[in-house]
Amino acid sequence: MNITGNTVFIPGATSGIGLALALALRQRGNTVIVGGRRAELLEKIAIEHPGVDTVRIDTTDPASIAAAAKEVLARHPELNVLVPMAGIMRVEDWHRPESFLASAESVVTTNVLGPIRLIAAFIEHLRARPDATIVTVSSGLAFTPLKATPSYNASKAAIHMLSESLRLQLAGTSVKVLELEPPSVRTDLLPGQAGNDDAMPLDEFVAEVMTILENRPDAKEVQVERVKFLRYGEARGDYEQVVAALNAADPHGR
Template sequence: MNISGNTIFIPGSTSGIGLALALALRAKGNTVIVGGRRTELLERIAAAHPGIDTVQIDVADPASVASATKQVLAGHPDLNVLVAMAGVMHIEDWRDPASFLTTAESTVTTNVLGPIRLIAALVEHLQTRPDATIMTVSSGLAFTPLKVTPSYNASKAAIHMLSESLRLQLAGTSVKVTELEPPSVRTALLPGQEDNELAMPLDEFVAEVVDLIEARPDAEEIQVERVKYLRYGEARGDYDEVVRTLNHSDPHGE
């Protein structure tokens, strides 16, 4: 993905990493469309950042995905980048099925079916563009599990393998598949995470991501330095130690 000159749709970008990345990419000379469920947040973003387009979308609702992507393409027929950012994360206790089943189902619907629906809605169009990108968003937890978020870990592992598979299928087309792999970042994804000193500051994360995109436009995986400890534990041979360290040091790891 080139760092500038794109038209980029980022569903799930009304806050946190998504919004910060949307603003950073717009500052680099891209047209950016922000998507989200809450119209009041979309209106606030549009007012605060003239030039950013917005669209209401709920990736957990197939009809909403179909309607929103149709709206985006009608207004932006030159769309060439999808960043499938939408995601949720919940603490779960699998010793008590009544306490986790609903959140587990919601996590899979948003984090796995959401990107699948978005890609399905846009992949034909993207193949008509001369230089297109599908950016998926997994996590360092796709490679090293945080024990209190089983469904989130599994959903992001699924996104990693989906990305790997799509890259193989779309080889030879104009569409590149890039996987963004965040570490823990100071956002509101979990309670208290915004103030977690062990998490990476949001502005530092997004700045490093933008630098990586600019330096390596053909990168298949975008990994800030902080995520590599989780990403490559198995390859280094210290996976068990990485799992212990993560779950001992994280405030949600009990």
């Protein structure tokens, strides 16, 4: 993925990694459209960051995705990068189905069906562009499970395999598939995570991501150094130790 000269739509980017990434891309000469559910946050972004376009979208609602796609393409027919960023993370206790089932369904709807529906809404347009990229967002937890968040781990593993499969299917087309694999980052994804000293500072994470994109435009996976401990445990042969270390440090562990 080239680091400049793109038109990028990032649904789910009103805060956290999504917003930080949107602003970093904007600073490097890209046209950026931010999508989100909350109109007040979109208005705030538009005021504080002139030049960043905003579109209301609920990525759990197929009708909202279809309407937003139509709006984005009408305003930005040169769109060539889609970053389905929206995601939720929930602590779940699977000893009691009444305590986790609704949460699990919500996580799968947001984290798996959301990106699938977004890609479906834009794929024909992207294939018609001379150079296009789909940037999926998985997690280090796609490769090493955090005990407290089963559905989140599974959803991100699904996104990893979806990314691998789409890359195979879209080989030979103008559409590249790039997978972003964050470690724990200081955002509000979980309560207390923004203040967790063990999580990576958001500005450091985005700066390292941008450096990787600049230096490796043909990369298939974007992995900051901190995520490699989780990403490659099985390949290194120390998977069990990585799982134990991750869960020993988990403030949400049970």
